[in-house]
Amino acid sequence: MNLYLPIAEMPVNIYVFLGMGGAVGFLSGLFGVGGGFLMTPLLIFSGIPAAVAVGTEAAQIVASSVSGAIAQWRRNNVDIKMGTVLLTGGLCGAVVGVEVVKLLRQMGQFEFFVSIAYVTFLGVIGALMLIESANAIRKTRQGKPVSVRRPGQHLWVHKMPLKMRFHRSKLYISAIPPFAIGALVGLMGAIMGVGGGFILVPAMIDLLRVPTNVVVGTSLFQIVFVTAFTTVLHATQNQTVDVVLAMILMIGGVIGAQFGAAAGQKLKGEQLRFLLAGLVLLVCVRIAWGLVATPGDAYSISDVVGGH
Protein backbone atom coordinates (compact mmCIF):
# COMPACT_ATOMS: atom_id res chain seq x y z
CA MET A 1 0.00 0.00 0.00
CA ASN A 2 1.44 3.31 -1.08
CA LEU A 3 0.99 6.56 0.72
CA TYR A 4 1.90 9.96 -0.68
CA LEU A 5 3.81 12.00 1.90
CA PRO A 6 2.65 15.62 2.13
CA ILE A 7 6.03 17.20 2.96
CA ALA A 8 8.54 14.80 1.45
CA GLU A 9 6.27 14.90 -1.64
CA MET A 10 6.85 11.33 -2.66
CA PRO A 11 4.93 8.09 -2.44
CA VAL A 12 6.24 5.49 -0.02
CA ASN A 13 5.29 1.93 0.68
CA ILE A 14 3.64 2.11 4.08
CA TYR A 15 4.63 -1.47 5.03
CA VAL A 16 8.30 -0.88 4.27
CA PHE A 17 8.39 2.15 6.55
CA LEU A 18 6.32 0.44 9.25
CA GLY A 19 8.84 -2.39 9.09
CA MET A 20 11.73 0.05 9.27
CA GLY A 21 10.19 1.75 12.29
CA GLY A 22 9.58 -1.65 13.87
CA ALA A 23 13.12 -2.91 13.24
CA VAL A 24 14.75 0.23 14.61
CA GLY A 25 12.26 0.22 17.49
CA PHE A 26 13.23 -3.38 18.27
CA LEU A 27 16.92 -2.49 18.32
CA SER A 28 16.34 0.61 20.43
CA GLY A 29 14.29 -1.42 22.89
CA LEU A 30 16.96 -4.12 22.92
CA PHE A 31 19.84 -1.76 23.55
CA GLY A 32 17.98 0.92 25.47
CA VAL A 33 18.92 3.66 23.02
CA GLY A 34 16.74 6.13 21.16
CA GLY A 35 17.43 4.77 17.72
CA GLY A 36 17.66 8.13 15.97
CA PHE A 37 21.21 7.40 14.87
CA LEU A 38 19.89 4.33 12.99
CA MET A 39 16.60 5.75 11.76
CA THR A 40 17.87 8.97 10.21
CA PRO A 41 20.50 7.27 7.99
CA LEU A 42 17.97 4.57 7.04
CA LEU A 43 15.49 7.24 5.97
CA ILE A 44 18.15 9.00 3.92
CA PHE A 45 19.26 5.73 2.29
CA SER A 46 15.65 5.02 1.33
CA GLY A 47 15.32 8.27 -0.59
CA ILE A 48 13.75 10.65 1.93
CA PRO A 49 15.42 14.07 1.56
CA ALA A 50 18.04 14.43 4.32
CA ALA A 51 16.47 17.54 5.83
CA VAL A 52 13.02 15.90 6.00
CA ALA A 53 14.57 12.79 7.56
CA VAL A 54 16.19 14.88 10.29
CA GLY A 55 13.10 17.00 10.99
CA THR A 56 10.73 14.05 11.04
CA GLU A 57 12.99 11.90 13.16
CA ALA A 58 12.93 14.56 15.89
CA ALA A 59 9.17 14.01 16.18
CA GLN A 60 9.60 10.25 16.34
CA ILE A 61 12.16 10.54 19.13
CA VAL A 62 9.62 12.51 21.18
CA ALA A 63 7.21 9.59 20.86
CA SER A 64 9.78 6.93 21.72
CA SER A 65 11.26 8.73 24.73
CA VAL A 66 8.14 10.18 26.35
CA SER A 67 6.94 6.93 27.90
CA GLY A 68 10.42 6.14 29.23
CA ALA A 69 10.73 9.62 30.67
CA ILE A 70 7.41 9.32 32.50
CA ALA A 71 8.32 5.91 33.89
CA GLN A 72 11.63 7.28 35.20
CA TRP A 73 9.85 10.31 36.62
CA ARG A 74 7.47 8.04 38.57
CA ARG A 75 10.42 6.21 40.06
CA ASN A 76 11.89 9.56 41.12
CA ASN A 77 14.92 8.98 38.89
CA VAL A 78 15.00 12.47 37.43
CA ASP A 79 17.25 15.19 38.80
CA ILE A 80 15.00 18.07 37.84
CA LYS A 81 17.55 20.76 38.60
CA MET A 82 20.28 19.05 36.59
CA GLY A 83 17.74 18.28 33.88
CA THR A 84 16.69 21.93 33.70
CA VAL A 85 20.29 23.12 33.30
CA LEU A 86 20.88 20.51 30.58
CA LEU A 87 17.58 21.46 29.00
CA THR A 88 18.39 25.17 28.92
CA GLY A 89 21.62 24.36 27.15
CA GLY A 90 19.77 21.96 24.85
CA LEU A 91 17.23 24.55 23.78
CA CYS A 92 20.01 27.03 22.95
CA GLY A 93 21.84 24.32 21.01
CA ALA A 94 18.69 23.41 19.10
CA VAL A 95 18.08 27.02 18.03
CA VAL A 96 21.62 27.24 16.66
CA GLY A 97 21.38 23.77 15.11
CA VAL A 98 18.20 24.47 13.18
CA GLU A 99 19.74 27.69 11.84
CA VAL A 100 22.84 25.74 10.82
CA VAL A 101 20.61 23.27 8.96
CA LYS A 102 18.95 26.15 7.14
CA LEU A 103 22.28 27.68 6.18
CA LEU A 104 23.82 24.39 5.06
CA ARG A 105 20.79 23.59 2.93
CA GLN A 106 21.12 26.94 1.19
CA MET A 107 24.79 26.20 0.56
CA GLY A 108 23.99 22.71 -0.71
CA GLN A 109 26.28 21.12 1.86
CA PHE A 110 23.72 19.67 4.26
CA GLU A 111 23.96 16.02 3.13
CA PHE A 112 27.73 16.23 3.24
CA PHE A 113 27.77 17.77 6.69
CA VAL A 114 25.33 15.22 8.10
CA SER A 115 27.44 12.38 6.71
CA ILE A 116 30.64 13.80 8.19
CA ALA A 117 28.97 14.34 11.57
CA TYR A 118 27.65 10.78 11.60
CA VAL A 119 30.94 9.22 10.58
CA THR A 120 32.80 11.18 13.27
CA PHE A 121 30.42 10.53 16.17
CA LEU A 122 29.51 6.97 15.31
CA GLY A 123 33.14 6.10 14.60
CA VAL A 124 34.44 7.44 17.90
CA ILE A 125 31.61 6.14 20.06
CA GLY A 126 31.40 2.77 18.31
CA ALA A 127 35.14 2.21 18.68
CA LEU A 128 35.17 3.20 22.36
CA MET A 129 32.17 1.03 23.12
CA LEU A 130 33.64 -1.92 21.22
CA ILE A 131 36.92 -1.78 23.15
CA GLU A 132 35.20 -1.34 26.49
CA SER A 133 32.70 -4.15 25.99
CA ALA A 134 35.32 -6.51 24.52
CA ASN A 135 37.45 -5.96 27.62
CA ALA A 136 34.48 -6.56 29.88
CA ILE A 137 33.57 -9.78 28.07
CA ARG A 138 37.18 -11.02 28.25
CA LYS A 139 37.35 -10.27 31.95
CA THR A 140 34.14 -12.13 32.73
CA ARG A 141 35.41 -15.10 30.68
CA GLN A 142 38.62 -15.11 32.73
CA GLY A 143 36.51 -15.08 35.85
CA LYS A 144 37.68 -11.68 37.06
CA PRO A 145 35.03 -9.38 38.47
CA VAL A 146 34.16 -6.47 36.20
CA SER A 147 35.67 -3.45 37.87
CA VAL A 148 33.20 -0.68 38.34
CA ARG A 149 34.84 2.66 37.93
CA ARG A 150 33.86 4.89 40.78
CA PRO A 151 36.48 7.55 41.11
CA GLY A 152 36.01 10.28 43.62
CA GLN A 153 38.67 12.66 42.38
CA HIS A 154 37.83 16.13 41.19
CA LEU A 155 38.08 16.84 37.49
CA TRP A 156 38.71 20.15 35.76
CA VAL A 157 34.95 20.49 35.23
CA HIS A 158 34.53 20.82 38.97
CA LYS A 159 36.78 23.83 39.23
CA MET A 160 34.57 26.23 37.29
CA PRO A 161 32.56 29.16 38.68
CA LEU A 162 28.77 29.37 39.00
CA LYS A 163 28.59 26.42 41.35
CA MET A 164 25.20 24.91 42.03
CA ARG A 165 23.98 22.25 44.38
CA PHE A 166 22.21 19.33 42.68
CA HIS A 167 20.54 17.52 45.58
CA ARG A 168 19.18 14.55 43.70
CA SER A 169 22.59 13.81 42.16
CA LYS A 170 24.42 14.67 45.40
CA LEU A 171 26.69 17.02 43.48
CA TYR A 172 28.03 20.51 44.05
CA ILE A 173 29.42 21.54 40.68
CA SER A 174 29.51 24.44 38.27
CA ALA A 175 26.46 24.88 36.04
CA ILE A 176 28.65 25.55 33.02
CA PRO A 177 29.60 21.93 32.12
CA PRO A 178 26.03 20.57 32.19
CA PHE A 179 24.86 23.61 30.22
CA ALA A 180 27.61 23.07 27.63
CA ILE A 181 26.90 19.34 27.37
CA GLY A 182 23.19 20.06 26.96
CA ALA A 183 23.94 22.63 24.26
CA LEU A 184 26.20 20.24 22.35
CA VAL A 185 23.55 17.52 22.45
CA GLY A 186 20.81 19.96 21.36
CA LEU A 187 22.96 21.18 18.48
CA MET A 188 23.77 17.65 17.34
CA GLY A 189 20.19 16.53 17.69
CA ALA A 190 18.94 19.34 15.45
CA ILE A 191 21.56 18.65 12.78
CA MET A 192 21.73 14.86 12.90
CA GLY A 193 18.18 13.91 13.83
CA VAL A 194 19.16 12.09 17.00
CA GLY A 195 18.11 12.35 20.62
CA GLY A 196 21.72 12.41 21.74
CA GLY A 197 21.42 9.90 24.57
CA PHE A 198 24.56 8.16 23.36
CA ILE A 199 26.53 11.35 24.10
CA LEU A 200 24.53 12.57 27.08
CA VAL A 201 24.68 9.38 29.15
CA PRO A 202 28.47 8.82 29.00
CA ALA A 203 29.10 12.55 29.43
CA MET A 204 26.96 12.68 32.56
CA ILE A 205 28.62 9.61 34.04
CA ASP A 206 32.23 10.33 33.16
CA LEU A 207 32.40 14.13 33.19
CA LEU A 208 29.75 15.23 35.66
CA ARG A 209 29.86 12.11 37.89
CA VAL A 210 26.10 11.95 38.08
CA PRO A 211 25.00 8.78 39.93
CA THR A 212 23.99 6.08 37.44
CA ASN A 213 20.50 5.67 38.89
CA VAL A 214 19.45 9.19 37.84
CA VAL A 215 21.43 9.37 34.60
CA VAL A 216 18.89 7.66 32.32
CA GLY A 217 15.88 9.48 33.76
CA THR A 218 17.53 12.88 33.62
CA SER A 219 18.80 12.38 30.08
CA LEU A 220 15.35 11.24 28.91
CA PHE A 221 13.84 14.31 30.59
CA GLN A 222 16.19 16.53 28.59
CA ILE A 223 15.73 14.59 25.33
CA VAL A 224 11.92 14.74 25.37
CA PHE A 225 11.80 18.51 25.75
CA VAL A 226 14.70 19.29 23.44
CA THR A 227 13.45 17.07 20.61
CA ALA A 228 9.91 18.44 20.99
CA PHE A 229 11.33 21.95 20.72
CA THR A 230 13.52 20.90 17.78
CA THR A 231 10.48 19.46 15.98
CA VAL A 232 8.63 22.76 16.29
CA LEU A 233 11.72 24.68 15.14
CA HIS A 234 12.23 22.45 12.10
CA ALA A 235 8.56 22.88 11.26
CA THR A 236 8.72 26.67 11.45
CA GLN A 237 12.21 27.33 10.08
CA ASN A 238 12.67 24.63 7.46
CA GLN A 239 9.20 23.12 6.87
CA THR A 240 10.80 19.71 6.93
CA VAL A 241 8.61 17.79 9.40
CA ASP A 242 6.44 15.20 7.66
CA VAL A 243 3.66 14.31 10.07
CA VAL A 244 2.45 11.34 8.02
CA LEU A 245 5.92 9.81 7.83
CA ALA A 246 6.41 10.52 11.54
CA MET A 247 3.18 8.69 12.39
CA ILE A 248 4.16 5.62 10.36
CA LEU A 249 7.54 5.49 12.06
CA MET A 250 6.03 6.02 15.52
CA ILE A 251 3.58 3.15 15.13
CA GLY A 252 6.29 0.77 13.95
CA GLY A 253 8.74 2.10 16.52
CA VAL A 254 6.65 1.80 19.67
CA ILE A 255 5.58 -1.75 18.82
CA GLY A 256 9.10 -2.86 17.91
CA ALA A 257 10.52 -1.31 21.09
CA GLN A 258 8.30 -3.50 23.31
CA PHE A 259 9.58 -6.70 21.71
CA GLY A 260 13.12 -5.38 21.78
CA ALA A 261 12.95 -4.59 25.48
CA ALA A 262 11.69 -8.12 26.21
CA ALA A 263 14.48 -9.66 24.11
CA GLY A 264 17.06 -7.43 25.78
CA GLN A 265 16.45 -8.97 29.17
CA LYS A 266 17.82 -12.29 27.89
CA LEU A 267 21.24 -10.83 27.06
CA LYS A 268 24.01 -9.63 29.34
CA GLY A 269 24.89 -5.94 29.50
CA GLU A 270 28.37 -6.24 28.02
CA GLN A 271 27.15 -8.54 25.24
CA LEU A 272 24.48 -5.99 24.37
CA ARG A 273 27.05 -3.20 24.33
CA PHE A 274 29.33 -5.27 22.10
CA LEU A 275 26.52 -5.90 19.61
CA LEU A 276 25.47 -2.26 19.71
CA ALA A 277 29.06 -1.16 19.06
CA GLY A 278 29.17 -3.44 16.02
CA LEU A 279 25.93 -1.96 14.74
CA VAL A 280 27.13 1.60 15.30
CA LEU A 281 30.36 0.90 13.41
CA LEU A 282 28.46 -0.76 10.57
CA VAL A 283 26.29 2.34 10.09
CA CYS A 284 29.43 4.48 10.31
CA VAL A 285 31.21 2.46 7.59
CA ARG A 286 28.16 2.56 5.33
CA ILE A 287 27.95 6.36 5.56
CA ALA A 288 31.70 6.75 5.13
CA TRP A 289 31.52 4.61 1.99
CA GLY A 290 29.00 7.08 0.54
CA LEU A 291 31.53 9.88 1.04
CA VAL A 292 34.54 8.22 -0.56
CA ALA A 293 32.98 6.06 -3.29
CA THR A 294 32.89 7.63 -6.74
CA PRO A 295 29.32 8.81 -7.23
CA GLY A 296 27.34 7.41 -10.14
CA ASP A 297 26.65 10.93 -11.27
CA ALA A 298 28.78 13.84 -10.12
CA TYR A 299 25.84 16.16 -10.70
CA SER A 300 22.75 16.54 -8.57
CA ILE A 301 19.73 18.80 -8.69
CA SER A 302 17.51 20.15 -5.96
CA ASP A 303 14.94 22.84 -5.34
CA VAL A 304 16.15 26.26 -4.32
CA VAL A 305 15.83 26.57 -0.55
CA GLY A 306 14.47 29.82 0.77
CA GLY A 307 13.33 31.08 -2.59
CA HIS A 308 9.70 30.19 -2.31
Place this chain on the structure above:
Amino acid sequence: MKVNRLTVRVVLGIVILVAAFAILIVAEVAEAQRRQAPDLPARSPAASSETRGDVPVAQAQRRPAPPPVPAEAAPRETVQADVSSRSVAVTSSFTGTQIVVFGAVDHSRQATAESGLYDVVIVLEGTPTRLVARRKSNVAGIWINTQSITFESVPSYYAILSTRPLEEVTNPLVLRENDIGFEHVRMTPVQGWETGVTTAELQEFAEAVVRLKQKEGLYVQEQYGVVFIGRTLFRASVDLPANVPVGPLDVRVYLFRDGQILSTYTARVRLEREGIELLLHSFAFSQPLLYGIFTVFIAVGAGLIASAVFRRGAH
Protein backbone atom coordinates in the same frame (compact mmCIF):
# COMPACT_ATOMS: atom_id res chain seq x y z
CA MET B 1 -5.79 7.27 42.17
CA LYS B 2 -3.22 5.57 39.98
CA VAL B 3 -5.83 3.46 38.24
CA ASN B 4 -7.88 6.59 37.73
CA ARG B 5 -5.07 8.44 36.03
CA LEU B 6 -4.32 5.44 33.86
CA THR B 7 -7.94 5.16 32.79
CA VAL B 8 -8.06 8.84 31.97
CA ARG B 9 -4.94 8.51 29.85
CA VAL B 10 -6.22 5.47 27.99
CA VAL B 11 -9.57 7.15 27.33
CA LEU B 12 -7.80 10.31 26.18
CA GLY B 13 -5.56 8.29 23.88
CA ILE B 14 -8.49 6.43 22.39
CA VAL B 15 -10.34 9.72 21.83
CA ILE B 16 -7.33 11.17 20.01
CA LEU B 17 -6.97 8.08 17.86
CA VAL B 18 -10.67 7.95 17.04
CA ALA B 19 -10.65 11.64 16.16
CA ALA B 20 -7.65 11.19 13.88
CA PHE B 21 -9.28 8.25 12.14
CA ALA B 22 -12.55 10.14 11.80
CA ILE B 23 -10.76 13.03 10.10
CA LEU B 24 -8.99 10.59 7.77
CA ILE B 25 -12.16 8.74 6.89
CA VAL B 26 -14.19 11.91 6.31
CA ALA B 27 -11.47 13.29 4.08
CA GLU B 28 -11.24 10.06 2.08
CA VAL B 29 -15.00 9.79 1.66
CA ALA B 30 -15.28 13.41 0.56
CA GLU B 31 -12.47 12.82 -1.89
CA ALA B 32 -14.03 9.67 -3.30
CA GLN B 33 -17.35 11.43 -3.76
CA ARG B 34 -15.72 14.30 -5.55
CA ARG B 35 -13.92 11.91 -7.87
CA GLN B 36 -17.12 10.04 -8.67
CA ALA B 37 -19.11 13.17 -9.38
CA PRO B 38 -18.90 14.44 -12.96
CA ASP B 39 -16.56 17.33 -13.57
CA LEU B 40 -18.10 20.35 -11.96
CA PRO B 41 -18.08 23.38 -14.23
CA ALA B 42 -16.30 25.45 -11.61
CA ARG B 43 -13.56 22.86 -11.27
CA SER B 44 -12.93 21.86 -14.86
CA PRO B 45 -11.04 24.61 -16.62
CA ALA B 46 -13.18 24.39 -19.73
CA ALA B 47 -13.20 28.15 -19.93
CA SER B 48 -9.45 28.32 -19.93
CA SER B 49 -9.05 26.03 -22.89
CA GLU B 50 -11.78 27.88 -24.76
CA THR B 51 -10.04 31.18 -24.32
CA ARG B 52 -6.87 29.42 -25.31
CA GLY B 53 -8.71 28.16 -28.37
CA ASP B 54 -8.09 31.43 -30.15
CA VAL B 55 -4.35 31.24 -29.59
CA PRO B 56 -3.77 28.63 -32.28
CA VAL B 57 -5.83 30.64 -34.75
CA ALA B 58 -3.63 33.64 -34.17
CA GLN B 59 -0.51 31.52 -34.43
CA ALA B 60 -1.73 29.78 -37.51
CA GLN B 61 -2.39 33.10 -39.18
CA ARG B 62 1.02 34.42 -38.30
CA ARG B 63 2.78 31.56 -40.02
CA PRO B 64 3.22 31.56 -43.77
CA ALA B 65 0.54 29.51 -45.41
CA PRO B 66 1.84 26.18 -46.70
CA PRO B 67 2.12 25.81 -50.43
CA PRO B 68 -1.17 24.49 -51.71
CA VAL B 69 -0.63 20.88 -52.63
CA PRO B 70 -3.49 20.27 -55.00
CA ALA B 71 -4.55 22.81 -57.61
CA GLU B 72 -7.85 23.61 -55.96
CA ALA B 73 -7.80 25.99 -52.98
CA ALA B 74 -8.78 23.59 -50.23
CA PRO B 75 -9.34 25.04 -46.73
CA ARG B 76 -6.22 24.99 -44.59
CA GLU B 77 -5.85 22.21 -42.03
CA THR B 78 -6.20 23.04 -38.37
CA VAL B 79 -5.75 20.91 -35.30
CA GLN B 80 -7.98 20.60 -32.26
CA ALA B 81 -7.16 18.58 -29.19
CA ASP B 82 -8.05 17.92 -25.61
CA VAL B 83 -6.92 15.86 -22.65
CA SER B 84 -8.68 12.99 -20.94
CA SER B 85 -8.65 14.64 -17.54
CA ARG B 86 -8.28 18.34 -17.05
CA SER B 87 -7.77 18.10 -13.38
CA VAL B 88 -5.83 15.44 -11.54
CA ALA B 89 -6.16 15.12 -7.79
CA VAL B 90 -2.97 14.47 -5.86
CA THR B 91 -4.26 12.67 -2.78
CA SER B 92 -2.62 10.52 -0.15
CA SER B 93 -3.14 7.52 -2.42
CA PHE B 94 -1.67 9.21 -5.51
CA THR B 95 0.59 6.82 -7.42
CA GLY B 96 0.76 8.60 -10.74
CA THR B 97 -1.82 8.77 -13.47
CA GLN B 98 -2.26 8.37 -17.19
CA ILE B 99 -3.25 11.30 -19.35
CA VAL B 100 -4.61 10.74 -22.82
CA VAL B 101 -4.22 13.55 -25.32
CA PHE B 102 -6.51 13.20 -28.33
CA GLY B 103 -7.38 15.45 -31.20
CA ALA B 104 -8.41 15.78 -34.80
CA VAL B 105 -7.12 17.43 -37.94
CA ASP B 106 -9.82 19.51 -39.58
CA HIS B 107 -9.88 19.35 -43.40
CA SER B 108 -7.50 16.42 -43.37
CA ARG B 109 -6.23 15.53 -46.79
CA GLN B 110 -4.66 12.23 -45.96
CA ALA B 111 -6.33 9.16 -47.36
CA THR B 112 -5.73 6.78 -44.47
CA ALA B 113 -4.24 6.77 -40.99
CA GLU B 114 -1.11 5.17 -42.39
CA SER B 115 -0.41 7.61 -45.18
CA GLY B 116 1.76 9.76 -42.91
CA LEU B 117 1.02 13.09 -44.53
CA TYR B 118 0.89 14.85 -41.19
CA ASP B 119 3.05 14.76 -38.13
CA VAL B 120 1.76 15.60 -34.70
CA VAL B 121 4.07 16.67 -31.88
CA ILE B 122 2.67 17.01 -28.34
CA VAL B 123 4.60 18.77 -25.60
CA LEU B 124 3.51 18.63 -21.96
CA GLU B 125 5.30 21.18 -19.85
CA GLY B 126 5.10 21.66 -16.07
CA THR B 127 5.44 24.88 -14.13
CA PRO B 128 8.72 26.75 -14.51
CA THR B 129 10.67 26.37 -11.28
CA ARG B 130 14.01 27.44 -9.92
CA LEU B 131 16.47 24.68 -9.30
CA VAL B 132 20.09 24.30 -8.32
CA ALA B 133 22.40 21.95 -10.14
CA ARG B 134 25.49 20.96 -8.19
CA ARG B 135 28.63 19.14 -9.15
CA LYS B 136 30.69 17.03 -6.78
CA SER B 137 34.46 16.84 -7.00
CA ASN B 138 36.89 14.71 -5.12
CA VAL B 139 38.56 16.82 -2.45
CA ALA B 140 41.18 14.87 -0.48
CA GLY B 141 39.43 11.59 -1.14
CA ILE B 142 35.94 12.80 -0.22
CA TRP B 143 33.24 13.69 -2.71
CA ILE B 144 31.81 17.09 -1.96
CA ASN B 145 29.65 19.60 -3.85
CA THR B 146 32.02 22.23 -5.16
CA GLN B 147 30.26 23.98 -8.02
CA SER B 148 26.67 25.03 -8.43
CA ILE B 149 24.51 26.88 -10.90
CA THR B 150 20.98 28.04 -10.19
CA PHE B 151 18.63 27.88 -13.13
CA GLU B 152 15.56 30.04 -13.41
CA SER B 153 12.31 28.67 -14.84
CA VAL B 154 13.19 25.08 -15.62
CA PRO B 155 10.01 23.14 -16.45
CA SER B 156 9.27 20.83 -13.54
CA TYR B 157 7.98 18.25 -16.01
CA TYR B 158 8.54 17.88 -19.73
CA ALA B 159 7.16 15.23 -22.08
CA ILE B 160 7.48 15.14 -25.85
CA LEU B 161 5.39 12.75 -27.88
CA SER B 162 5.50 12.61 -31.64
CA THR B 163 4.42 10.50 -34.58
CA ARG B 164 8.05 10.10 -35.71
CA PRO B 165 11.49 11.01 -34.34
CA LEU B 166 11.69 14.80 -34.10
CA GLU B 167 14.59 15.12 -36.54
CA GLU B 168 12.43 13.45 -39.19
CA VAL B 169 9.47 15.70 -38.44
CA THR B 170 11.16 19.02 -38.98
CA ASN B 171 14.44 20.93 -38.90
CA PRO B 172 16.23 22.03 -35.71
CA LEU B 173 15.40 25.68 -36.31
CA VAL B 174 11.67 25.11 -36.00
CA LEU B 175 12.22 22.91 -32.96
CA ARG B 176 14.25 25.56 -31.23
CA GLU B 177 11.82 28.32 -32.08
CA ASN B 178 9.02 26.40 -30.40
CA ASP B 179 10.99 24.98 -27.44
CA ILE B 180 10.48 21.42 -28.63
CA GLY B 181 13.01 18.82 -27.51
CA PHE B 182 15.31 18.35 -24.55
CA GLU B 183 18.04 20.50 -26.12
CA HIS B 184 15.62 23.39 -26.27
CA VAL B 185 14.16 23.23 -22.79
CA ARG B 186 14.21 26.75 -21.40
CA MET B 187 16.93 27.10 -18.78
CA THR B 188 18.28 30.45 -17.68
CA PRO B 189 21.18 30.47 -15.25
CA VAL B 190 20.84 33.06 -12.52
CA GLN B 191 23.64 32.58 -10.02
CA GLY B 192 27.20 31.38 -10.19
CA TRP B 193 27.14 31.65 -13.95
CA GLU B 194 28.94 34.98 -14.05
CA THR B 195 31.63 33.92 -11.62
CA GLY B 196 34.12 31.87 -13.52
CA VAL B 197 31.89 29.31 -15.19
CA THR B 198 32.75 28.69 -18.80
CA THR B 199 30.16 28.24 -21.52
CA ALA B 200 31.18 24.62 -21.85
CA GLU B 201 30.61 24.03 -18.13
CA LEU B 202 27.25 25.74 -18.34
CA GLN B 203 26.36 23.39 -21.18
CA GLU B 204 27.42 20.41 -19.06
CA PHE B 205 25.28 21.59 -16.16
CA ALA B 206 22.26 22.08 -18.43
CA GLU B 207 22.76 18.60 -19.89
CA ALA B 208 23.06 17.19 -16.37
CA VAL B 209 19.74 18.77 -15.40
CA VAL B 210 18.01 17.11 -18.35
CA ARG B 211 19.75 13.79 -17.66
CA LEU B 212 18.79 13.81 -13.97
CA LYS B 213 15.23 14.83 -14.75
CA GLN B 214 15.04 11.94 -17.22
CA LYS B 215 16.35 9.62 -14.54
CA GLU B 216 13.61 10.79 -12.18
CA GLY B 217 11.09 10.07 -14.92
CA LEU B 218 10.11 13.73 -15.15
CA TYR B 219 11.51 14.35 -18.62
CA VAL B 220 10.21 11.81 -21.10
CA GLN B 221 10.23 11.42 -24.84
CA GLU B 222 8.29 8.97 -26.96
CA GLN B 223 9.23 9.10 -30.59
CA TYR B 224 6.24 7.13 -31.81
CA GLY B 225 3.93 8.14 -28.96
CA VAL B 226 1.32 9.81 -31.15
CA VAL B 227 -0.77 7.54 -33.37
CA PHE B 228 -3.28 8.42 -36.06
CA ILE B 229 -6.40 6.34 -35.65
CA GLY B 230 -8.19 7.49 -38.77
CA ARG B 231 -7.86 10.13 -41.45
CA THR B 232 -8.25 12.88 -38.91
CA LEU B 233 -8.15 11.40 -35.45
CA PHE B 234 -4.99 10.95 -33.37
CA ARG B 235 -4.25 10.03 -29.79
CA ALA B 236 -1.33 9.78 -27.41
CA SER B 237 -1.04 8.72 -23.81
CA VAL B 238 1.50 9.73 -21.23
CA ASP B 239 2.04 8.23 -17.79
CA LEU B 240 2.58 10.89 -15.16
CA PRO B 241 4.79 9.39 -12.45
CA ALA B 242 3.91 9.65 -8.76
CA ASN B 243 6.71 12.15 -8.20
CA VAL B 244 5.35 14.63 -10.74
CA PRO B 245 5.50 18.10 -9.18
CA VAL B 246 2.12 19.53 -8.30
CA GLY B 247 1.03 22.39 -10.54
CA PRO B 248 -0.54 23.03 -13.93
CA LEU B 249 0.75 21.20 -17.01
CA ASP B 250 0.56 23.04 -20.31
CA VAL B 251 -0.17 20.81 -23.27
CA ARG B 252 0.89 22.09 -26.69
CA VAL B 253 -0.14 20.24 -29.81
CA TYR B 254 1.63 20.98 -33.11
CA LEU B 255 0.43 19.84 -36.50
CA PHE B 256 3.23 19.48 -39.06
CA ARG B 257 3.24 18.83 -42.79
CA ASP B 258 6.49 18.71 -44.73
CA GLY B 259 8.36 20.09 -41.75
CA GLN B 260 6.17 23.19 -41.45
CA ILE B 261 3.83 23.97 -38.59
CA LEU B 262 0.29 24.19 -39.94
CA SER B 263 -1.53 24.73 -36.70
CA THR B 264 -1.15 24.55 -32.95
CA TYR B 265 -3.49 24.03 -30.05
CA THR B 266 -3.02 24.34 -26.32
CA ALA B 267 -4.78 22.77 -23.38
CA ARG B 268 -4.03 22.48 -19.70
CA VAL B 269 -4.02 19.74 -17.10
CA ARG B 270 -4.28 20.83 -13.50
CA LEU B 271 -2.52 18.83 -10.86
CA GLU B 272 -3.85 19.81 -7.49
CA ARG B 273 -3.49 18.53 -3.99
CA GLU B 274 -6.76 17.39 -2.56
CA GLY B 275 -8.23 15.97 0.60
CA ILE B 276 -5.99 15.29 3.56
CA GLU B 277 -2.95 15.86 1.34
CA LEU B 278 -3.98 19.46 0.71
CA LEU B 279 -4.98 19.90 4.33
CA LEU B 280 -1.63 18.80 5.76
CA HIS B 281 0.51 20.51 3.15
CA SER B 282 -1.18 23.89 3.53
CA PHE B 283 -1.23 23.45 7.30
CA ALA B 284 2.54 22.89 7.34
CA PHE B 285 3.26 25.89 5.15
CA SER B 286 0.67 28.43 6.31
CA GLN B 287 0.67 27.64 10.05
CA PRO B 288 4.12 26.15 10.64
CA LEU B 289 4.12 26.86 14.38
CA LEU B 290 0.75 25.22 14.97
CA TYR B 291 1.73 22.38 12.67
CA GLY B 292 4.90 21.78 14.67
CA ILE B 293 3.00 21.80 17.96
CA PHE B 294 0.38 19.49 16.42
CA THR B 295 3.12 17.04 15.40
CA VAL B 296 4.63 17.09 18.90
CA PHE B 297 1.16 16.54 20.36
CA ILE B 298 0.68 13.47 18.18
CA ALA B 299 4.12 12.20 19.15
CA VAL B 300 3.44 12.61 22.87
CA GLY B 301 0.04 10.98 22.42
CA ALA B 302 1.54 8.02 20.60
CA GLY B 303 4.16 7.57 23.32
CA LEU B 304 1.56 7.72 26.10
CA ILE B 305 -0.80 5.31 24.36
CA ALA B 306 2.04 2.88 23.77
CA SER B 307 3.15 2.94 27.38
CA ALA B 308 -0.42 2.65 28.68
CA VAL B 309 -1.21 -0.27 26.38
CA PHE B 310 2.07 -1.98 27.17
CA ARG B 311 1.67 -1.60 30.91
CA ARG B 312 -1.84 -2.97 30.76
CA GLY B 313 -0.57 -5.93 28.74
CA ALA B 314 2.23 -6.57 31.26
CA HIS B 315 -0.05 -6.74 34.26
